[in-house]
Amino acid sequence: MCGIVGYIGARSAQDVVVKGLKRLEYRGYDSAGVAVIRDALKVTKCKGKVAKLEAMLSKSDKAEIGIGHTRWATHGEPNDVNSHPHTSTNGKIAVVHNGIIENYTALKVQLQSQGHVFYSETDTEIMAKLIEQFYKDSEVLSLEKAVQLATQQVNGTYGLAVLHEDFPDLMVVARRGSPLLLGVGDDEMIVASDASAVAEYTDKVVYLDDNETAVIRRDSYEVQDNSYVLMDKKVHELQMSLEEIEKGGYPFFMLKEIFEQPKTIGDSLRGRIQPEEGKIVLGGLTEVMDKLLGARRIIIAACGTSWHSGLVAEYLFEDLAQIPVEVEYASEFRYKNPLIYPDDIVIVISQSGETADTLAALREAKSKGATVLGVVNVVGSTIARETDAGVYLHTGPEIGVASTKAFTGQVTVLTMMAIQLAQYRETITAKKADELIKALSQIPIKIQEILDQHEEIEHIAQLFTYAPNFLYLGRSYSFPVALEGALKLKEISYIHAEGYPAAEMKHGPIALIDEMMPVLVISATNHTNDKMVSNIEEVKARKGRIIAVVNPSHEEVKNLAEFVIEIPETLDELSPLLSVIPLQLLSYYIAVNRGCDVDQPRNLAKSVTVE
Numbered sequence: 001m002c003g004i005v006g007y008i009g010a011r012s013a014q015d016v017v018v019k020g021l022k023r024l025e026y027r028g029y030d031s032a033g034v035a036v037i038r039d040a041l042k043v044t045k046c047k048g049k050v051a052k053l054e055a056m057l058s059k060s061d062k063a064e065i066g067i068g069h070t071r072w073a074t075h076g077e078p079n080d081v082n083s084h085p086h087t088s089t090n091g092k093i094a095v096v097h098n099g100i101i102e103n104y105t106a107l108k109v110q111l112q113s114q115g116h117v118f119y120s121e122t123d124t125e126i127m128a129k130l131i132e133q134f135y136k137d138s139e140v141l142s143l144e145k146a147v148q149l150a151t152q153q154v155n156g157t158y159g160l161a162v163l164h165e166d167f168p169d170l171m172v173v174a175r176r177g178s179p180l181l182l183g184v185g186d187d188e189m190i191v192a193s194d195a196s197a198v199a200e201y202t203d204k205v206v207y208l209d210d211n212e213t214a215v216i217r218r219d220s221y222e223v224q225d226n227s228y229v230l231m232d233k234k235v236h237e238l239q240m241s242l243e244e245i246e247k248g249g250y251p252f253f254m255l256k257e258i259f260e261q262p263k264t265i266g267d268s269l270r271g272r273i274q275p276e277e278g279k280i281v282l283g284g285l286t287e288v289m290d291k292l293l294g295a296r297r298i299i300i301a302a303c304g305t306s307w308h309s310g311l312v313a314e315y316l317f318e319d320l321a322q323i324p325v326e327v328e329y330a331s332e333f334r335y336k337n338p339l340i341y342p343d344d345i346v347i348v349i350s351q352s353g354e355t356a357d358t359l360a361a362l363r364e365a366k367s368k369g370a371t372v373l374g375v376v377n378v379v380g381s382t383i384a385r386e387t388d389a390g391v392y393l394h395t396g397p398e399i400g401v402a403s404t405k406a407f408t409g410q411v412t413v414l415t416m417m418a419i420q421l422a423q424y425r426e427t428i429t430a431k432k433a434d435e436l437i438k439a440l441s442q443i444p445i446k447i448q449e450i451l452d453q454h455e456e457i458e459h460i461a462q463l464f465t466y467a468p469n470f471l472y473l474g475r476s477y478s479f480p481v482a483l484e485g486a487l488k489l490k491e492i493s494y495i496h497a498e499g500y501p502a503a504e505m506k507h508g509p510i511a512l513i514d515e516m517m518p519v520l521v522i523s524a525t526n527h528t529n530d531k532m533v534s535n536i537e538e539v540k541a542r543k544g545r546i547i548a549v550v551n552p553s554h555e556e557v558k559n560l561a562e563f564v565i566e567i568p569e570t571l572d573e574l575s576p577l578l579s580v581i582p583l584q585l586l587s588y589y590i591a592v593n594r595g596c597d598v599d600q601p602r603n604l605a606k607s608v609t610v611e
């Protein structure tokens with residue numbers, strides 16, 4: 001949520017920053033801006049996407065230090081004035097910020113009484129003025145000290161990058177609650193909200209932790225904590241190739257990511273399942289296995305699509321490992337004073353590893369003594385670092401705002417966890433474990449078979465492009481998939497859609513069904529097939545238009561449906577990994593037909609770092 005980039009080195013800072021902002025645009029795209037220093041501080045910013053900003057900038061800017069921002073608006077509507085960078089009253093200091101300053105109103109009044117003039121409605125502008133004020137008052141006259149003093153005044157979260165015209169050879173950055181990392185290059189440094197803006201220049205990164213401030217010069221960096229103690233920061237090796245963060249010939253990242261799934265699931269499974277031996281090895285859990293085995297229950301906390309993966313996991317853990325599971329919206333979990341016991345295991349699921357509500361849930365659970373595990377995609381992210389243990393997805397960067405390959409990656413990892421736990425707890429037979437592991441290893445090939453049907457799905461999408469509503473129904477393992485299918489459609493095509501347990505439909509949504517209502521039914525689990533047939537009959541009797549995602553053997557469902565998308569047979573427990581694929585494609589094609597910006601849907605951001 002909001003992306004920030006900063007550069008210092010021999011290249012054109014403006015070019016590096018703008019390129020970085022394009023990579024971070026999935027974090028927000030309400031407005032964009034850059035500030036560079038070449039003799040004087042120069043700020044350029046505007047409402048709209050980075051491409052618009054780029055068109056406003058001079059092509060040959062040679063400044064060697066700059067910062068930039070791409071915004072997801074919180075305080076103040078998206079317009080030119082509210083765009084970042086914001087500047088100090090004397091125009092010498094520029095600030096870009098990701099996060100929320102909660103006490104900005106009180107600070108603004110105080111700063112106004114000291115003569116500062118405000119132009120925007122943002123919380124961020126107070127940071128520029130506050131830093132200026134401390135800088136003026138400071139006896140040591142160091143920008144870094146002024147930034148530290150200013151951050152001590154604010155409540156809330158920030159990832160900050162600050163420039164001062166009088167110091168064209170350094171940049172100061174600070175972090176609390178919003179991600180920030182430093183790419184260490186050869187006589188150049190790049191700071192960014194995430195590694196995709198850095199990968200092109202270096203594979204050496206330093207992750208800033210909360211309450212740290214760093215002074216960055218082209219050939220050195222110094223990180224301090226909030227007691228001004230110099231930190232010895234580990235330099236990590238970044239495992240990210242340029243290929244992974246480019247569209248690679250696809251019109252949208254979302255389509256690329258959908259089509260990547262046979263590979264990404266293969267990557268998630270690699271080295272972790274041993275089909276020949278019927279074994280699963282999840283190295284990340286070894287140390288906590290005793291706790292996991294002794295757990296009285298598992299609580300899962302997540303948001304959005306990750307919450308849907310959590311719902312799939314609820315079925316898996318209860319069904320296979322016979323452990324009670326509660327799945328919570330992370331945002332609700334934190335504020336309901338949850339009952340957590342030391343023998344509880346809390347699993348937080350997050351693609352980005354930065355979602356503020358999920359992070360808050362993690363911290364709440366830890367403070368109450370639970371062991372917290374992470375199922376995270378982004379390596380080195382805050383959630384990954386703060387959990388006691390966990391399993392990475394290994395699905396590579398996901399850039400389309402609507403999550404696709406991260407969902408299947410999460411479900412893959414959670415499935416492996418459930419099977420492994422069931423094996424240890426002896427709640428499934430060796431034969432069943434064997435079947436599950438073998439079937440799991442076949443999932444990538446089966447996904448490819450579904451992707452190969454994309455033209456049929458595209459055709460169905462054409463027929464329903466202008467439907468005002470959609471209903472998605474599923475039972476058992478297919479119920480969370482129905483929720484996920486509806487979410488995908490809402491997010492990127494702006495069609496109202498609801499996911500429902502198929503049997504629950506008759507307690508309300510059935511009133512919506514008429515000959516205009518597309519009803520997507522997911523009939524992918526064999527053990528609920530008969531019941532599903534009855535529910536589909538109920539839809540048919542009310543003339544709903546039935547699109548069925550169906551196992552080949554479900555003849556009755558196929559006969560009832562107007563449109564049929566067949567998915568290969570697998571075990572019921574693994575069916576979400578297959579049944580979600582046609583729903584992703586259907587949403588994608590409908591959104592494209594409607595002329596929507598699939599990768600950057602309105603009002604959304606990929607990494608939601610505000611509560």
Ligand code: G6P
Nearest residue numbers: 303304305306350351352355403
């Ligand atoms: C945002 C994204 C969703 C994502 C959710 C949770 O809403 O648009 O795609 O599912 O955040 O994000 P996380 O990174 O924690 O999985």
